[in-house]
Amino acid sequence: RSSWLLLAPLLTPPVPVITASPCSLCPEGAHRFQWIRNLVPEFGISSSHVKVLSSPAEFYELLKVQIKTAQRRVVMASLYLGTGLLEQELVDCLEETLEKSLQAKQSSNLRVSILLDYTRGSRGRKNSRTMLIPLLQRFPEQVRVSLFHTPNLRGLLRLLIPERFNETIGLQHIKVYLFDDNVILSGANLSDLYFTNRQDRYVLLQDSPEIADFFTELVDAIGDLSLQLQRDDTVRMVEGMVHPYQGRDKMAYCEIANRRVMEVINSARTRQELLHAKTFHSSQQGSSSLSQQGSQASGGLRPEPDTWIYPLIQMKPFGIQIDEMVTETLLTEAERDARIYLTTGYFNLTQAYMDLILGTRAEYRILLASPEVNGFFGAKGVAGAIPAAYVYIEHQFYSEVCYLHQQERVQLQEYSRAGWTFHAKGLWLYLAGSDLPCLTLIGSPNFGYRSVHRDLEAQVAIVTENKALQQQLHQEQEQLYLSSGVVSSSTFEQPSRYVKLWVKLVTPLIKNFF
Secondary structure, three states, rough: HHHHHHHHHHOOOOOOOOOOHHHHHOOOOOOOOHHHHOOOOEEEOOOOHHEEEEHHHHHHHHHHHHHHHHOEEEEEEEEOOOOOOHHHHHHHHHHHHHHHHHHHHOOOOOOEEEEHHHHHHHOOOHHHHHHHHHHHHHOOOOOEEEOOOOOOOHHHHHHOOOHHHHHHHHHHOOEEEEOOOEEEEEEEOHHHHHHHOOOOOEEEOOOOOOHHHHHHHHHHHHHHOOOEOOOOOEEEEEEOOOOOOOOOOOOHHHHHHHHHHHHHHHHHHHHHHHHHHHHHHHHHOOHHHHHHHHHHHHHOOOOOOEEEEEEEEEEEOEEEEEEHHHHHHHHHHOOOOOOEEEEEEEEEHHHHHHHHHHHHHOOEEEEEOOOOOOOOOOHHHHHHHHHHHHHHHHHHHHHHHHHOOOOEEEEEEEEEOOOOOOOOOEEEEEOOOOOOOOOEEEEOOOEEEHHHOOOOOOOOEEEEHHHHHHHHHHHHHHHHHHHHEOOOOOHOOOOHHOHHHHHHHHHHHHHOOO
């Protein structure tokens, strides 16, 4: 079967139309996932530039080191920036690096761009905005803080829904942290929990200028569509831009947003296709002039790529659903005896993903949070019932697995670790007969309704032929799953899994909001 034919029914106008089959676009012997480049840019890199991190502390220390050594650009996209001492230390690092750039001979060379969600970043008196205002006041020409506001929160709805609950309508959920030409992809936010005892995933792509340029352009595009934080804590739109929630023309804003983001994706895709064509043509001619020029431009000899990075963007409010299409195709095309390890901090899969998992041939090992490591565990008010709602959703899915006699093929495992919470998301794909994964997805999506329909999301597919990198990814997966137990029918008989009747009744009505 052709992967491209499976995508055809899902195509919408923003997605480029490809007339050739995937195989005809790939040189003989190329990895089987090159069909993804029909949708997004393909970045070929050396596996030696990829480093998999394992702990929150390692992630936090890397952020500080990268900020301190940045010379040209710092670009950070997150849901929010916390207000604790560890977050203040990050802000201090930014201030120190900006100060150094001002004092250097080529003054004001460093640019800092921060993209956060408006509703989450504005929560409370002390918030992400108040943390960053001193930087805007001190370095107005070098710092930009953009606050994305979903166009779906507008009018009477915006007036009636209180703070915190308004975050259920839609968010800026992308997590990308880049410094010069180094890029960190993660699901972690810029908050003390994510630096200490909230387990997530983190991958560093070193010396990857094309990938860094792509994510810089993506964050710039979303930034242009966002409210700009001012030095007096007010916000305003970029001059000439349609407002996301004022006025009646929501469609005009979404159409502009679609064009702006797809322009970034398509221009990068065109650049990479031209680069690929020239490189392939040069190698056919026996010429190495192009690679020599590229190595001179980057300051050194570049090894042949054995790893490919594909950025997968999901922004359903803007009619962009690339991540959804690629994920569904990967699940559909996974062959018999292939293994997929899928993890999410919030187990609330879309119906389409559930149907594919239950109806296809691969083996699945799904890692999710036990109630005690759910981020909402112990929360006050209605939020305190959210872990029970996830238990109910998990129990329903497990019952369906049992009904279809799929317990051997589809296995649920719950992450449990004293004093920790769980936020890791993504998947690892092991081809039939292989003990190592050749593909992983890592980034912000949780595979749930919110990720697919409400929020702005981004992750990357990392495909590698390199055994050492495959081993790194395998060890990452093993380490996460090591702290888990297999779910069985007895799991739901435990007192901690008791779900109140009102939660069972309400969950189907609200499950699309969390």
